[in-house]
Amino acid sequence: MDGLVNTKPTKAVIYCRVSSKAQEVTGHGLESQETRCRQYAQAKGYDVAAVFPDTITGEGDFMKRPGMVALLSFLDSQPDERYVVIFDDLKRFARDRDFHFRLRDAFRQRDASVECLNFTFEDTPEGEFIETILAAQGQLERKQNGRQVAQKMKARMQNGYWIHNAPIGYRYQTQKGRGKVLIPNPPLDSIVKEGIEGFASGRFATQAEVMRFFDSFPEFPRNRHGQVVQQRVADVLTRPIYAGYICSERYGLNWLKAQHEPLISLETYDKVQKRREGAAYAPRRSNIGDDFALRGIATCACCDAPLRSSWSKGLTKYYAYYLCQTKGCKAYGKSIPRDKIEGEVGEIVKALTPTQSLITLTTQMFKDAWAMRSDQAKANIAAGKRRLASIEREIEQVLARIMDTNNDTVIRAYEDKLAKLEREKVKQSDILVNQMPGKGAFDKKLELALRFLANPWKLWETGHVQARRLVLKLAFGGPIAYCRNEGARTPKISIPFKMLGGISKGEFFYGADEKTRTSTGVTPQRPQRCASTIPPHPHA
Incomplete structure (x- = not known):
């Protein structure tokens, strides 16, 4: 036994690396590297203790690679063991000259040796020189590859193709001859579109309201805490990509027309930016007006103040009321049942029905106006x-001036002016595209307009608060004064209904009979004041 030699095998660890997750999924880089390294270890008689893979480059810095950090931690945890670290190729070691030798020092400090399948490390001046040359060559290749990738990415963006992660509401689809192209991604595309357009139109008064809107959809992307945060909403509201344009500070690109389908118009995008730059709004509060169609529209006939709305608790249920809360007003605190006032206003809406001859006349008026609009367009x-x-001539002049100067301050000023001109060019191009209406647009818009003008009552009787408010906005030209004792005053009719009704002598009903007029409780002229004595409502 004394003559036997200790043949305990040398322990080894294997390090494998590919440059991206895509290479790991679509290729066999990690698997093939591990196989070759294991074959090498077996031929050398090494006992492989662990394998450490990486799927990122770390931009040359090995401490940015989770696999390499884990390998060094493994060696630190066993300071009494001496390991051989096996690499498939020198490029997998480090593609940066400085980091290459820092990593070599990190292994020496841990008493670990390094072996590569296609390169022999030698601790000699000649070996170190060759190693330095190869490390510098790897660094050069890495930087050249990075430059080529950046040039290709910029060129693709210049051709109108987005190259980064797909924005919310889009996804990538590979198309023959075009590569990966952004396409709308239902249902997120409609959610994003509604959110942006809602903010532009004022439906959402604040960015916080847009955030709550997005949060109401379970499919909308969230952070790791399951939340829709303000920054994500701000990104959605400020990205030109949704209007069909590409901007990139990194590549110096401004307002290039994109190849993908936009979710919103450039006009909507501009409205959003103006609203974001405008005055701030107070945080949203609970709005009881969501239950009252006339809130903000109905006014007190005695003092002209808007009627307030409220719910009153009875013995078995809640009751909805409008009331005046102006101190000193004769109607102060006197409530009006919601169904009563909205029912009377509904009768006024119901009477706004023109005759067929007026509809025919209106159709011809629309055609004449459309022809005038086409000529103007x-x-x-x-x-x-x-x-x-x-x-375009101004852009050419600015470019020429940039080429003729070497002053950095002047160049930056010209570049700012160039960006503004390019933005104006995009806006002007968009205006030209949208000037002429599309084929069939007249018939479609005419049908919608006449459908409403012919029977606004149909939209009112749906009972939806927003639908009723839309009717009031389109049919009347101002607030509706209401007296609790006498009913609604004569409202100001909007211009389209005035033209259709041929209003004269204080009448605005389209041929309605006396019974219909009486049932609405509308007086032909507004009195100077309410009746002096108004009995209080039992629930006031």
Whole structure:
């Protein structure tokens, strides 16, 4: 036994690396590297204790690679063991000259040796020189590859293709001859579109309301805490990508027309930015007006103040009321049942029904107005083309001035002016595209307009608060004064209904009979004041 030699095998660990997750999924880089390293270890008689894979480059810094950090921690946990670290290729070691030798020192400090399948490490001046050359070559290749990738990515963006992660509401689809292209991703595309347009129109008064809207959809992306945060909402509201344009500070690109389908118009995008730059709004509070169609529209006939709305608790249920809360007013604190006042206003809406002859006349008026608009659009297109040509000449002049100067301050000023001109060019181009209505647009819009004008009552009787408010907004030209004792005053009718009704002598009903007029409780002229004595409502 004394003559036997200790043949305990040397312990080894294997390190494998590919440059991205995509290579791990679509290729066999990690698997093939591990196989070759295990074959090498077996031929050398090494006992492989562990394998440490990586799927990122770390940009040359090995401490940014989770696998390499785990390998070094493994060696630190066993300071009494001496390991051999096996690499498939020198490029998997480190593709940066400085980091290469720092990693070599890290292994020496841990008493670990390094072996590579296609390179022999030698601790000699000649070996160190060759190693330095190969490490520098790897660094050069890495930087050249990075430059080529950046150039290709910029070129693709210049061609109108987005290259980064798909924005919320889009997804990538590979198309023949075009590569990966953004396409709308239902249902997120409609959610994002509604959120942006809602903020632009004022439906959502604040960004916080947009956030709550997005949060109401379980499918909307959230952070790791399961929340929709303000920053994500701000990104959605400020990205030109949703309007169909590409901007990139990294690649110096401003307002390039994109190849994908936009979710919103450029006009909507501009409205959003103006609203975000405007005055701040107070945080949202509970709005009881969501249950009252006339809130903010009905006013007290005695003092002209808007009627307030409230719910009153009875013995078995709650009751909805409007009331005046102006101190000193004769109607102060006197409540009006919601169904009563909204029912009377509904009768006024019901009476706004023109005759068939007026509908025919209106149709012809629409056609004449549409023809005038088409002629005006043609003139606007001609003027827009002239302005567009002028902008392009200005851009060429600015570019020429940039080429002729070496002053950095002047160059930055010209670049800012160039960005503004490019933005104006995009806006002008968008205006030209939208000047002429599309084929069939007239018939579609005419049908919608006449459908409402012919029977606004149909929309009112749905009972939806928002639908009723839309009817009131389109049918009347101002608030509706209401007296608790006498009913609604004569409201101001909007111009379309005035034209249809041929209002004269204080009448605004379209041929309604006396019974219909009486049932609405509307007086032809507004009195100077309410009756002096108004009995209080039992629930006031």
